[in-house]
Amino acid sequence: MNIKEKIEKIGGLEEAIPKKEIPAIPEKEVEAEKPPKPEWEKIIPAEEKNGKKPLVAAAVHPVTEKPAKSEVMVKIEKILEEDLESFYFSMPPEKQQAFKEKGEETASQIEKMIEAGKVVARKILKLIRAWLKFIPGVNKFFLEQEAKIKTDKLVAMAEKKKME
Numbered sequence: 001m002n003i004k005e006k007i008e009k010i011g012g013l014e015e016a017i018p019k020k021e022i023p024a025i026p027e028k029e030v031e032a033e034k035p036p037k038p039e040w041e042k043i044i045p046a047e048e049k050n051g052k053k054p055l056v057a058a059a060v061h062p063v064t065e066k067p068a069k070s071e072v073m074v075k076i077e078k079i080l081e082e083d084l085e086s087f088y089f090s091m092p093p094e095k096q097q098a099f100k101e102k103g104e105e106t107a108s109q110i111e112k113m114i115e116a117g118k119v120v121a122r123k124i125l126k127l128i129r130a131w132l133k134f135i136p137g138v139n140k141f142f143l144e145q146e147a148k149i150k151t152d153k154l155v156a157m158a159e160k161k162k163m164e
Contacts, residue, residue, distance in 0.1 A: 072114060072161070076107045079153045080128070083146070087135050099134045106131040110154060119158040125151040 128147040
């Protein structure tokens with residue numbers, strides 16, 4: 001007698017194994033959660049039904065990217081960040097963020113002055129000095145010297161741009 005005949009004689013495998021030994025298997029199917037559809041996907045099918053090609057409005061997808069920096073802004077930021085890497089990387093992360101934001105604000109104000117053609121060295125010096133004061137524990141004379149050097153470079157850049 002082979003195995004098949006023995007199983008059939010007993011009445012199948014279910015009866016051959018005592019019920020206490022059969023492990024309980026949950027029969028629930030786990031479905032992966034799908035993210036909600038974006039607004040533009042909800043609009044498209046309605047437009048396709050009318051025979052129109054769907055157009056995705058710019059208002060549906062707001063632009064989250066920052067606009068590209070101008071050439072002048074890049075030059076200003078390069079001048080401002082010269083010789084400050086060691087100070088920046090020695091700061092704690094929260095101070096780094098504040099220093100970076102203040103630097104970007106300072107650069108944009110200087111750019112506005114240069115674009116307007118009203119470059120006043122005293123104002124630029126004041127802006128840079130206020131920004132450099134964010135560096136903790138730095139010598140006051142060093143700050144003055146760095147602010148003066150950066151101001152001279154920015155004024156020279158503005159005059160060069162004015163000549164073009």
